[in-house]
Amino acid sequence: MLRIRYVKIFIVFVLLFSYNNSITIFASKDESESLITVNTTQNSVVLSFINFDSEFTIEDLNDDLEKIIYSGTDYKVTIDNLTADSLYKYRVSTFDVGNVLESVYYISAQTKKNNFYSITSDDINDVDLSLNAVFSKNSVSLEWTEIEGVTEYQIYKNNELLDTIKENNFIDTSRMTDPYIVYEIQFSLPVSDIEKKEIKQFFINKGKSLSEEELNSISVKPYSIIKVVDASLVIPQLASSTIERSFKWTYKTFIANAFVEDPWFNYVTWGTDIKYFSGDNRGFSSTSESYRTKTVGDSIFYNDSTSSEAFYKNVNPTNAYDENYNLVGTKTDSGSNINRIVNSKTASLVDVTVYHKSGNPYAVSTATIDYQLRAKTYKNGSYSFTGVHDRAPSHELYLRINNVTNITLFTHTNEGFEYLAAPSSLAKSFSVSS
Numbered sequence: 126m127l128r129i130r131y132v133k134i135f136i137v138f139v140l141l142f143s144y145n146n147s148i149t150i151f152a153s154k155d156e157s158e159s160l161i162t163v164n165t166t167q168n169s170v171v172l173s174f175i176n177f178d179s180e181f182t183i184e185d186l187n188d189d190l191e192k193i194i195y196s197g198t199d200y201k202v203t204i205d206n207l208t209a210d211s212l213y214k215y216r217v218s219t220f221d222v223g224n225v226l227e228s229v230y231y232i233s234a235q236t237k238k239n240n241f242y243s244i245t246s247d248d249i250n251d252v253d254l255s256l257n258a259v260f261s262k263n264s265v266s267l268e269w270t271e272i273e274g275v276t277e278y279q280i281y282k283n284n285e286l287l288d289t290i291k292e293n294n295f296i297d298t299s300r301m302t303d304p305y306i307v308y309e310i311q312f313s314l315p316v317s318d319i320e321k322k323e324i325k326q327f328f329i330n331k332g333k334s335l336s337e338e339e340l341n342s343i344s345v346k347p348y349s350i351i352k353v354v355d356a357s358l359v360i361p362q363l364a365s366s367t368i369e370r371s372f373k374w375t376y377k378t379f380i381a382n383a384f385v386e387d388p389w390f391n392y393v394t395w396g397t398d399i400k401y402f403s404g405d406n407r408g409f410s411s412t413s414e415s416y417r418t419k420t421v422g423d424s425i426f427y428n429d430s431t432s433s434e435a436f437y438k439n440v441n442p443t444n445a446y447d448e449n450y451n452l453v454g455t456k457t458d459s460g461s462n463i464n465r466i467v468n469s470k471t472a473s474l475v476d477v478t479v480y481h482k483s484g485n486p487y488a489v490s491t492a493t494i495d496y497q498l499r500a501k502t503y504k505n506g507s508y509s510f511t512g513v514h515d516r517a518p519s520h521e522l523y524l525r526i527n528n529v530t531n532i533t534l535f536t537h538t539n540e541g542f543e544y545l546a547a548p549s550s551l552a553k554s555f556s557v558s559s
Contacts, residue, residue, distance in 0.1 A: 161217065161230060163257050163268075167237045169205035170213055179221055186214040187505055188473060210238040212507050212558055231358050233258045235509075235558060252314070254511065254556035256350045262301070262359040267308060268294040269350055274314050281309040284536055301356040304363040305532050308352045313345040320344070320550040327548055346550060347516070351535060351557040355506075371425040372502040373525040374510065374534075376479070378494050379416040380404035380518045381539060384446065398453050402485060403444035409536040411523040416441055417494060418483050420463060424475035426504035434475045436465045443485050456486035462493075473504040484545075492546040494518065510534060510557040516544040522557070 162173040174181065183195040183202060195202050207213060217230040235255040253270040260266065271293040280288045280295050283306065288295070297308075316324065321344045328335050335343070357364035383406040405415040421437040440460040445453040462482035469476040477500050484493035496514035506526075514520050514537070522534040534557050544551060 161232070161259055163232060163234055163259060165234050165236050165255065165257065167209040167239060168207050169203055170207065170215075170232075170234045170236065171201065171203045172215070172217070172232070173201045175200070177219065179219055179227070180224075181217055181219040184216040184218070186216055187503075187507075191216075207236050209236050211236050212501070212503070212509050214505065214507055228261060229359060230259055230261045231355075233352070233354075233507075233559065252348060252554065254348065254350050254554065256310070256352050256556065256558060258352050258354060260354055260356075260359065264296055264298045265306065265308070265354050266294070266296045267310070267352055269310060272312070272314065275312045277312065279311040281307075281311065283307050284309070284533065301360055301363070304355070304357045304530065306354040306356055307533065308354065309535065310350040311347065313347045316344045316346055316550045320548065323548050324551065327546075328543075331543075331546075343551070347553045349535060349537070349553065349555040351555065353532060353534070353557065353559045355559065370427075370504065370506075371527050372423070372475075372508060373528070374422050374500055374502075375411070375419065375523045375525075376421075376481075376496075376498060377413075377416040377419045377521050378483075378496075378518055379407065379413075379521070381408060382406065384450065385542070398447050399445045399487065400448040401446040401450065402487070403446070405441075409519070409521050409533075411521075411531060411533065417518060418460070418463065418481065420465075420479055420481065420498075422465070422477060422479070422500055424502045426472070426475075430472040432470060432472055432475055432504070434467060434470050434477065436477070436479075438463045440483055443487065445487055454487075458483045458486050468499075474501065476501045492542075494545065495552070496520065498522075507559050508557075509559070511555065513549075513552045513554045515547075516540040516551065516553050517542045 160175045162175065164171040164173070172183065177198065177200075180196065180198055182193050185192050185194045194204065204213075213234050213236065215232040215234070217232065219227045221227050234257045237253065237255060252272060256267060256269045258265065258267050276291070278290050278293065279286060280290060282297065283303070287297075295308075295310075321340065324344055325335060325340055382404040384401040385404050386401060405413075405417065407413050407415050417440070419439050423433075423435040425433045427433075438460055440458045440463070442455050442457040444455050447453055460483060463480070465477050465479045467477050479498040479500070481496045481498070482493045484490065494515055494517075496512060498510060498512040500508075500510050502508045508524065510522065516537075516539075518539040520535070520537045524532045524534055526532070535555060537553065
């Protein structure tokens, strides 16, 4: 049962510094104006309101029946009895003394996980990658957990580098022109000493001795946190005419080059005549059918309080060529190690996990393309995708909503085929949420 708690706090200064990992949004560029802070725990979302002198309401947007869960002027409202590691949406509306609507804010808050695991366990991230957002027609405010050891964060907006910062928060006040805005925060952490030794030994076993400088350079683990902001909520003219009730996500791996050599050459499995393998000869594309592997997930929520879920996978052939680019042979990985598990399928949520392992049939068996993806889609239009993937080849994830709106969730470039068989400590973790 959802429970709302609220208190009046007359010393605003206390609110500003009482909660770690809070998020702040200003109603205007003047910081003396009203603002909202958001803090989350495993089971609650705490909303604090600074300089809100007039009455405001909070609406719960987490099911079909949008309902007002609070109305008043209190400085702090706690929404608890929530589920850990879940996405929650709220709308805050402020009114003047004549009860005329003044401003509208949308909040996307993610409750904390119970705990964190490494890739070798049932979960997929060992770092808190939750990202909260508050946005209005004037600005988007993002904040994520401050992580020890991170020296800088790179902020991307719609796949273009926007800024490099040291703080764990960012405010964008630029004009909204697209119905969906994708913000990506990229950062890296050094691996542990034990993992560094494992990496060093891995390359030694492959016949490559790394200098200390090379070892330090490669011994970092990259992370990516992504938030998709639906600008049409605050700018209605950007909205489509459909209601978001169906989702189709597509995850593809591909090789951008036309031809490539495998860094772990093995004539026993390749044969003496093989020099090159076919690539996909393309850049990032949501529509291209040239890829190494593709997985697709469909979820549909119906008005009769039922839902459906479907999964599709495909592996394209690998062509082998001699030194003169003459075709030697063609093989195709079976795809037997690409599978999905349905964690939950209800009238309001479809939750699946995809385990992906597929390789070049000519190459060494350990040099496979690995990733793990957990996809959650909700009847209320929310969604999240969390996981980890090898840093080779290129990885791309797209989402189509209601068979109308296409969103590029991420495009991660191939960093080198050496990463295909590398220790899992070098894999890239990601977290996407709406």
